[in-house]
Amino acid sequence: MSKYDRYTFIPQFSLTPNKLALTNKVFVNQESNSVDNPYYDCKSDNPNRIKRVSSNNKVTRQFHNFKISQNAHRNLKNKINWLYFLSKSKYVKTYRGKEIFNFRIGFLTLTLPAKQKHPTIEITKEYFNQLLTELRQRTKMQNYVWRLEFQKNGNVHYHLVTDTYLDFYFVRDIWNRILSKGGYIKDYQDRFKDLSLMEYVSKFNNNSKDNFNQLAKRYALGKKNNWSKPNTVDVKSVVSNKSISNYISKYFSKDSDSNVYCNELDNEDNSKNLRLWFCSRSLSQLKSISNYCEAIDWDCRSLVESIKDAKVKYYRYCCVIYFEIKKASNWIKSKLYKLFHEYSRNLGYIPSG
DNA sequence: GGCATTAAACACGGAGCGCT
DNA sequence: AGCGCTCCGTGTTTAATGCC
Known part of the structure; x- marks a missing residue:
């Protein structure tokens, strides 16, 4: 059984004022064994996992050593x-x-x-x-x-x-x-x-x-x-x-x-x-505007990629497009402004002044 | 980037203090 | 009462991890 039978991938996006991230949301198909569940590893009984559970069974956090991760x-x-x-x-x-x-x-x-x-x-x-x-x-x-x-x-x-x-x-x-x-x-x-x-x-x-x-x-x-x-x-x-x-x-x-x-x-x-x-x-509260790519009626990728000097970077599990809003054409600018302001307003964000 | 999990630090506002 | 300053209870937020 190939992994494409076991999992279903649905493309999703995540948009912030300076970048667009494209990833897949993973669903595990019914027939698959629980060991194949990609989230299984998040459970603390996974032997491959670095031990973070102390003797009294409490989850311990690794020391940051004064460096930001x-x-x-x-x-x-x-x-x-x-x-x-x-x-x-x-x-x-x-x-x-x-x-x-x-x-x-x-x-x-x-x-x-x-x-x-x-x-x-x-x-x-x-x-x-x-x-x-x-x-x-x-x-x-x-x-x-x-x-x-x-x-x-x-x-x-x-x-x-x-x-x-x-x-x-x-x-x-x-x-x-x-x-x-x-x-x-x-x-x-x-x-x-x-x-x-x-x-x-x-x-x-x-x-x-x-x-x-x-x-x-x-x-x-x-x-x-x-x-x-x-x-x-x-x-x-x-x-x-x-x-x-x-x-x-x-x-x-x-x-x-x-x-x-x-x-x-x-x-x-x-x-x-x-x-x-x-x-x-x-x-x-402000994280990113995210949804399934197919759930929206506009193509977020080509919209953002058309911005001057936009840079596309491919990582192992996601693709990120970095851009600067001020370099966008007027209609893209207003489209993005509208999106971001609506998003923040709905979360109750009030800018000072 | 997103997802789940946890203990403990933190944000935040209400309330208390003393002073004018 | 009104301001400057401090304290505290409560609920929210962060952090690392390993997979896609």
């Missing part, structure tokens, strides 16, 4: 693409009075101002989660994705992408207040409060002339605040006329270029359930 990587990129695609372009005025006319999403980096003293899981639970809670409550931030990474010095830092405009000074003050609970602001103050300008400059100087003026300015500002407002936040605004969503999703999921994968206080024991990324509930 291929699967998680794909999901993360997908969420950022949805977030950017569905974001509205809006006018915002910064705290300092600067105008941004086409703000779509913001890209924030949150760091620690001193050497990390607590295991990463504690920082995430007690500090970063509190920041998210406050931002949700105070700015109505609803749609966002975050990702945890380690700096070369072993300190954890967090990236946050959202379609709500978050002002640098606003976030910095909240984040620093939260960090002060763990003594991180005090640690920073202790490091700088007794430094003279020359000591400060020699600490950071890399021998360039204009660097000195900058450092002197920073020194003066730090001194004025009594070193109570360390620069723990970096904010980048993504404006609609820049095609930067790719940059973000690459930046977000790039492999760590250093050997540092975690803090020295972290180990498998205290970090096995540490999340490396997460997103808002609004975004977790």
Whole structure:
């Protein structure tokens, strides 16, 4: 009996704002033995399967070792693409009075101002989660994705992408207040409060002339605040006329270029359930528009393939066509926009602004 | 990419606190 | 009362796996 008698394959598609995936849905025919069921292997009694069941019969999860898996990587990129695609372009005025006319999403980096003293899981639970809670409550931030990474010095830092405009000074003050609970602001103050300008400059100087003026300015500002407002936040605004969503999703999921994968206080024991990324509930619902190819009255493949610069890639069990919506002809563009907006609206997704 | 499975982290909003 | 800040209960979401 050939496998084509045992299984029935029905072509299906899965469409997101930047790619179309074509796969087969597999049905097992009645006569076949249960061992041939392709999903049989998913059951934990399969001997070929890597053992994930511990002695008390509970399913154990393999340790992520602080590296994002291929699967998680794909999901993360997908969420950022949805977030950017569905974001509205809006006018915002910064705290300092600067105008941004086409703000779509913001890209924030949150760091620690001193050497990390607590295991990463504690920082995430007690500090970063509190920041998210406050931002949700105070700015109505609803749609966002975050990702945890380690700096070369072993300190954890967090990236946050959202379609709500978050002002640098606003976030910095909240984040620093939260960090002060763990003594991180005090640690920073202790490091700088007794430094003279020359000591400060020699600490950071890399021998360039204009660097000195900058450092002197920073020194003066730090001194004025009594070193109570360390620069723990970096904010980048993504404006609609820049095609930067790719940059973000690459930046977000790039492999760590250093050997540092975690803090020295972290180990498998205290970090096995540490999340490396997460997103808002609004975004977790957004996956892809999918259906059987024959169930729709338009040819999704040729539609997408006709977009300029579309790239077709064949994998072992699926075929994926990557495209950029903005390069599509007007009627394809509007067809896709309509599809995606209807899909997200039906799931209750509300873009900010 | 889709499918099923599981424990445990997380999102989220309601409610509580103290201060003005 | 109104705001800034914190805590907590509950239900939702994630992760790896191996086949097509």
